[in-house]
Amino acid sequence: MRRLLRFIVHRSKEPEIGLILEIRTAFQRAQNSHIMWGDGGYGVRSMRIIDAHIHIPREDPSGVGNLVKAAERNGIGALCFSSLGSWEYEPPLEACVRANGEVKWAMDRYPGTVVGLCYVNPASGEAGLREFERCIDDYGMRGLKLWVARRCTDPSVDPFIEAAVGYGVPVLQHAWLKSTGNLPHESTPTDVAEMAAMHPDATIIMAHIGGNWEVGAKAVKDCRNVLVDTCGTICDAGMIEYAVKALGADRVVYGSDNYDFAGQVAKVLSAEITDEEKEQILSGNIERVMGL
């Protein structure tokens, strides 16, 4: 592209056009230069990396401070936190309320850095809905986190998705397709696709690209309201490229899920995609979806 632009500049008989193209080329080069490798950090010039999927540390909520510090060291400017409390699979409402309180504490302690997501067990029904509304209205949280308490196709989930649509906030939905077997209420990528079709106005972020990423990306390919996040232990070569090819870079967001920030960011930076696509994944898409 650069070569082509230079060629046009040299061939142009209009000096003004040449100058404009020259400036544009230089601008593009400068834009691309903000993502780079090296010991001195990622060299992020203007981009604020945003972690779309991270949890308050289990049994140590105050560990948020260490995570914020480590995130800063890795050029991550904002973290979208939810708390799963004690990681009970089907927590009672009180446990979710406590967990959301931890997130609120972190939001107050690190304003501008910690973005909050509300966590509920959909089986808690009306009372759970009130908790979600409280988290958005009173706490200023920006999304809903659903884990493994109920399959996302379970009817108990619907009112929560509709409430999220009403607030215009995204739903971060855990999904995995495990050959070792899923938990009883654990959603698969196919479940997420079904949920997305039932709620076309909802914005859903499917966690972990569905774990089994080839299946996950393909399952939600046609659901334009589903994005995927890149977090978790799976760092397979070609995973990010596959998701970008199947879904488009505008439907992939970076997340850590509390795994090493440097490693999780490097998953995206080492992918064989363009710098513009990396920037979308690391920052632009989640900014757009959460209105950050």
Add this chain to the structure above:
Amino acid sequence: MIVDVNAFLGLWPFRPLGHSGIDGLERLMGRSGISHALVSPFESLFYRDNAVANGFLRELGGLKSMCPIAAINPSLPDVGDFLRGMDGLRAIKGLKLHPDYHGYDLNDDSAKAAFDFAEERGLPVIIPLRIQDERLHPKFAMVPPTPAKALIEVARLYPKVNVLACNARSDELGDALGNNLSNLHAVVSWVQEEGFVASAVREHGCDRLMWGSNMPLQYPEPTLEQIRKADVGSGEKERILAGNAVEVFNINFREPDAGPLR
């Protein structure tokens, strides 16, 4: 200098890899600054002939950037012949065992014979606990991981053999390091929980930590960056990324290459 102690060559049967083969590995090494990789064949996971599975080692003999590691299945009847034949392979820098894929226990006599051989020749033994996340295995080919406990036991049994635990999770590496066995090394070749490297160095020092990529199944950068960006001193990073491996594998990079394998 960066030494990768856990790299593979060959074809992976379950999905296409963008950077397989010597050229592919060299590309990944070049872009991430890896100076040397200790390489074993994927074929050894699946073939029933140790010599055929490790045939590629001959190709690596002349390459300065890649050190051959023989990945053996000690439960196969040809293992004795193969190991005796290895005496002629001067460039071999270690053995790799896959008890998970080959279905034996590290306490079995066959495994012990491999360790006896390693002890005699001063060769380190690399043991990946898994090759890929078990949740991603094809259903017809589920391979449970090798327990870290088995490595601790065998390292205790063979104190003169350096044993490397690869592709382990944070808790498994913690178990390996927690036993204070000077010959049991933890290789960071899997994405760990945030802060793992720094806390491992704080608790156990850096002398038993190394780095491996698991490439070409994984890109090297995510695990490499865990070390590069860890909250530890540059001297400690240097030990983890190269110094410890150079010592354990007795690699003298200033020497001319060991020459083609016979």
